[in-house]
Amino acid sequence: MTTITCVQGDITGQHVDAIVNAANSSLLGGGGVDGAIHRAGGPDILAACRALRAAHYGKGLPTGHAVATPAGRLPARWVIHTVGPVWRNDPADSALLASCYSESLRVADELGAKSVAFPAISTGIYRWPMEDAARIAVETVREAETSVEEVRFVLFDERAYEAFVSQAS
Template sequence: MQIRGHQGDITTERVDAVVNAANSTLMGGGGVDGALHRAAGPDLLEECRRLRAARWHEGLPVGEAAATGAGRLPARWVIHTVGPNRHLGQTDPDLLASCFRRSLEVAHEVGARSVAFPAISAGVYGWDPAVVAGVAVETVRATAPDVPSVEEVRFVLFGPDVLVHFERAIAG
């Protein structure tokens, strides 16, 4: 599996699946979640509503992942995952690792070959970007043998301050 990082806009990535740092409602929000919902258009929100009605009645749990179509995004799927919120006392790195692992497992289930990730929980959820980068890269590497259809993982970071941590983790 090829793993790389770059600065960019995840809503424009030409990959099979983009990972959404979602909130548990799956109804959109701020940050990556809001940007993906705006770019994808109303079809994404409708698919999220159907997903909630069919399986996740109480909302998507922290560390879990689920796929929908991608609406107007250049990707085919959006894989929604809810990162742990340090401000709410969710400080277990295993919860964060679960977001990356479950997202890759779901990507494999839908047949995605390329996946773009944001820095899950490194924004308003209060996790240190260096910690997120280390957990993310380590988890992707450890999960790679279990998801053979996924050939490429891109970490698409909004700014250079976060990118540097991912570049170190990838090189490391």
């Protein structure tokens, strides 16, 4: 059974097997969590992302999909990149957000990862309402068939932390 924990802090400092990146489809870095992971992880992550773009994702990583790279200088073995949907209040987008979590766990299983740190995907510049994002994230992780032993939601601020704790309790 997967243990779900919530912590308030910086995802780039988490000592886990895999850190999930709320990436943009280019896989080439950006703002928010994506930029922080690329800055903290160093050039090895960007080089691996460029190789993925050249080999498989010329048009970018589709929304709801996930792919892994080495973690560079982060205190993890891998970074799992996933592209969340932009909030449009469309029920189909909820399935895409759920897919970010389930696909990331599928990739984690393929890697043999036992601990995974997730941010609050799509809640920053993509404007997903925090309480709804927390509900989708926690429900998806609870329902997932995975070998991951610990899912750690790492929330940047108090509001996000409280939203995820209320769902995980």
